Every structure is written in C-alpha cells, then in structure tokens.
Amino acid sequence: MIKVHHLAQSRSLRILWLLEELGQPYEVVRYERDAQTRLAPPELLDVHPLGKAPVIEVDGQRLGESGAIVEYLCARFGPQMVPPSDSAAYLEHLELMHFAEGSVMTPLLLHIYVGLLGEAGAPLHPRIQSETVKHLQFMEDSLRPSGHFVLDDLSAVDIMLSFPAISVMRGGRAAQFPKLAACVQAMQDRPAYQRAVVAGGGD
Numbered sequence: 622m623i624k625v626h627h628l629a630q631s632r633s634l635r636i637l638w639l640l641e642e643l644g645q646p647y648e649v650v651r652y653e654r655d656a657q658t659r660l661a662p663p664e665l666l667d668v669h670p671l672g673k674a675p676v677i678e679v680d681g682q683r684l685g686e687s688g689a690i691v692e693y694l695c696a697r698f699g700p701q702m703v704p705p706s707d708s709a710a711y712l713e714h715l716e717l718m719h720f721a722e723g724s725v726m727t728p729l730l731l732h733i734y735v736g737l738l739g740e741a742g743a744p745l746h747p748r749i750q751s752e753t754v755k756h757l758q759f760m761e762d763s764l765r766p767s768g769h770f771v772l773d774d775l776s777a778v779d780i781m782l783s784f785p786a787i788s789v790m791r792g793g794r795a796a797q798f799p800k801l802a803a804c805v806q807a808m809q810d811r812p813a814y815q816r817a818v819v820a821g822g823g824d
C-alpha cells in the first residue's frame with residue numbers, strides 16, 4: 622500500500638487526487654502547519670531531509686518532489702495519463718511538467734515572501750506582478766478547447782498545474798483568466814478530487 626505524507630492545505634493534495642483518479646489504494650499521514658509560520662512541523666524532517674510534502678513511501682523506498690511522484694505513479698499505474706514518448710504532445714507534457722514547479726511557482730512564492738517585508742518589499746511588487754501575469758497567461762493559452770492541458774482528457778500535467786491554478790483562483794483572478802477559471806472548476810467538480818479532499822482531512 623502506498624503511504625502519502627500529506628501536509629494540510631498544500632500541494633500534496635495533488636498526489637491524493639492522482640491516486641484517487643488511478644483507483645490505487647493509499648494511506649495518508651497528515652501533518653498540520655504551524656499556526657504562525659505556516660511551515661511544516663518538524664516531524665516531516667524524520668520523513669525527508671527537506672521536511673516538506675509530498676513524500677510517498679512505496680516498496681520500502683521514499684520519494685519526494687511532486688513532479689517525480691506524479692511521473693512515477695503514472696508510469697506504474699496510469700500510462701494513459703502521459704502522452705506516448707514519440708508524440709508531439711509528449712514535448713508539451715515535458716515542458717509543462719517542469720514548468721509547474723520550475724517556473725510558475727517562482728513568482729507565486731515571491732509574492733508571498735516579499736509580502737512579508739511590508740513596505741520594504743514594495744519596489745519588487747511590479748516585477749513580481751508582471752511575471753505572475755506572464756506565467757498565468759501562458760497557462761491560459763496552453764489550455765486546449767477540451768479544457769485540459771496537453772491531452773483531451775485528464776493527464777499528469779493537469780494534476781501538476783492544479784496547484785498553481787487553484788491557488789491563483791483563490792486570489793480572485795477568474796475574470797482575467799477565464800479558461801483557467803473554468804478548468805479549475807472542472808477539476809474541483811471531479812468526484813476523485815472531492816474524495817481526495819476528504820481523504821486529506823477536508824481542506
């Protein structure tokens with residue numbers, strides 16, 4: 622049975638969602654964020670040296686990094702979630718899989734961290750804002766008429782991009798990125814997504 626180390630209100634929900642979509646049984650170990658710092662509790666350091674989530678345990682091994690976990694689970698249990706490696710869609714898959722953690726999260730996290738500086742961070746906000754819009758517009762333009770990225774059904778990239786997409790929609794950008802807003806709604810309407818929310822502790 623796969624064990625998922627899941628941090629409350631975090632990107633590790635993606636892994637629970639993917640496992641629900643794949644119909645794979647799993648066990649959740651849930652961790653609460655520190656009420657003040659919002660950081661993970663120290664117990665996660667016993668699971669992985671970075672003390673972050675998600676981490677999965679499978680066949681006696683531990684694996685961190687959402688992208689690696691999604692690739693692994695799809696390769697093992699859901700090959701239909703990744704385009705064939707000799708198709709044009711595969712290049713798009715690769716690019717967007719890496720974009721999810723390697724590109725779009727940078728301005729989103731800078732917004733949070735620089736926000737902690739208050740007035741001292743003000744000079745950085747226009748640049749953070751323009752980078753955020755640039756990355757979100759790329760996501761908006763990458764959506765297919767089906768409302769999915771890369772394939773016309775749910776794929777690994779949809780799972781990976783759900784976290785930045787849902788995060789920004791909570792920040793009230795639906796009017797600016799309507800296709801992304803519709804995509805987020807469709808994701809959240811999926812029974813497997815809703816089961817994952819419950820399995821993760823309800824938030």
Ligand SMILES: N[C@@H](CCC(=O)N[C@@H](CS)C(=O)NCC(=O)O)C(=O)O
Nearest residue numbers: 631632660661673674675686687722
């Ligand atoms: N690139 C990593 C990022 C992991 C990460 O930053 N996880 C966050 C959850 S949203 C976390 O554990 N934050 C708590 C902390 O840093 O203490 C991944 O995709 O898994």
